[in-house]
Amino acid sequence: MNPTILERAVASARAFVSEFHPEAAAAALAGSIPAGRGTDTSDLDVVIYYADRTANYAETLxxxxxxxxxxxxxxxxxEEWFAKEAGLRRPVALDMWATGLPLMGEDAANQLRDAARxxxxxxxxPLDPHQGDDLRYGLTAAIDDLRGxxxxxxxxxxxxxVFVRSGELLLLANNSWLGTGKWLVRRLGSVDRPEATDLVGWARSAERSGDELCRVASSVLESxxxxxQEGHVRGRRDAHAKGGS
Structure with a gap:
């Protein structure tokens, strides 16, 4: 990344916070630019914290x-977002505070960084057995849909x-956090498993054949x-129903 992109982004982000959120206790620049993936078309992801007021919103300007x-x-x-994202196993605010570059209120920003980290x-x-079975069932059905x-x-x-289901099952089975969109690919890239390497390789391939994806997804299932399929029960079944225990 051209270092001037980071320099310009930090200067603009600091000016933005000073103009629109001068009384905030902390702010940080997060997202692709501090991570070294920024381009001239990147946006600025800015997280802002007020210690003395109620706030819980996102705004695009x-x-x-x-x-x-x-x-x-x-x-x-x-607190609500940190708990919600941990429960969903899909960190967004957690990631932004954990990796963001402080813009103001460095002590408060560092405290939030440490809490997120x-x-x-x-x-x-960890997945409980029923959750894992549900994910395997969904991926099995999706592979069958693709093959036919x-x-x-x-x-x-x-x-x-199939790609999303394969990636999410593999991530959770390997105690890794989930990601949405490009973050799914990035999270898979950090998993030291051949199935993860193959999934990322398929995503980056110019061909992206369905047959190859079925092969890779099937290897995820095997691992x-x-x-x-047969015999799997989703949801809760009446214990007195046929087949109940």
Whole structure:
């Protein structure tokens, strides 16, 4: 990344916070730019914390030539989001505070960074057996849909479904956090498993064939307990129903 992109981003982000949130206790620049993935088309992800007021919202503005996504929290709001994301195993605010570059209120920003990192370092809540079975069942069904599909438009949608299901099952089975969109690929890139390498390789391939994705997805299933269809029960079944215990 051209270092001037980071320099310009930090200067603009600091000016944005000074103009729109001068009374905030802390602010940090997060997202692709501090991570070294920024480009001239990147937006600015700015997290903002007020210690003395209720706040829990996101706002998109145009400022100094940048599209600025600001995420604003008060004490209750940030606790709510940290707990919610940990429960969903899908960190967003946690990631932003854990990796963000402080813009103001460095002591408060560092405290929030440490709190977020502690949650992230502990890892996501492990899957219980039923959750794992549900994920395997869903991926098995999606692979079958892809193998039997002859419509190019439908196949594209099913391939996306198979990729996401494969990635999420593999991540959770390996005690890794989930990610959405490009963050799914980035999280898979940090998993030291051949199935993860193959999934990322498929995503980056120019061809992205359905047959190859079925092969990779099937290997994910094998590494996490195997395909699952017959006999799987989703939800709660009346114990007196046929087949109940």
């Amino acid at each position: 145009r400022y100094d030539g940048w599209l600025v996504e600001s995420f604003v929290y008060g004490p209750e709001g940030i 502690a949650i992230l370092d502990a890892g996501p809540t 599909n002859t419509d190019p438009g439908e196949a594209l949608a099913v391939m996306a479904d 996490t307990g195997g395909a699952l």
